[in-house]
Amino acid sequence: SAVISQKPSRDICQRGTSLTIQCQVDSQVTMMFWYRQQPGQSLTLIATANQGSEATYESGFVIDKFPISRPNLTFSTLTVSNMSPEDSSIYLCSVGVGDGEQFFGPGTRLTVL
Amino acid sequence: QQQVKQSPQSLIVQKGGISIINCAYENTAFDYFPWYQQFPGKGPALLIAIRPDVSEKKEGRFTISFNKSAKQFSLHIMDSQPGDSATYFCAARGGSYIPTFGRGTSLIVHP
Incomplete structure (x- = not known):
């Protein structure tokens, strides 16, 4: 198994800004992966992130x-740009x-106003 | 095109009852079928998984039944408990780490 942590756990951001999410x-x-899960x-x-190569x-x-x-x-980061x-x-x-x-982290809950 | 169809979308069961969630797949190349359990505010956690060389796998109160010819598999939760209330995702994978997920089933177990 693997223990995965993410930062931040949640954030509220203004439109047009960017947020970087960290995964440890x-x-x-x-192989590391980034997913999006909309409510319900x-x-x-989103993409597969392999060390030493471009994400797919x-x-x-x-x-x-x-x-x-x-x-x-x-370690990996995902940036959500121009939100x-x-x-x-x-x-x-x-x-x-x-x-x-596959093992998942706890997730980052993002709200964009 | 959804390659893994999951039903029902929501399920309400009384404590002590049996919860049954069904999934069907299309791609015969799939060779690994995990189920994930997700509590609110948490990431999905691997619950139980099966490979197509067996028709059933049981772990405690959780059982996967697999029908290769029908391309269907199901999760049975025996003696359902309020603590089992969560969203359950079936998935199917073949040849890579990347599974295809079903839409999820929201299970509520009433005390």
């Missing part, structure tokens, strides 16, 4: 809006370990 894992992992909805994959974005998500860093095997109310959501970091099991 207690062990080295190759399922999980939508899913359809509908672009690097200019959601830049991701992955400086080492235990609008439509970006209000829970952002989840997850990691893949072992034979492919």
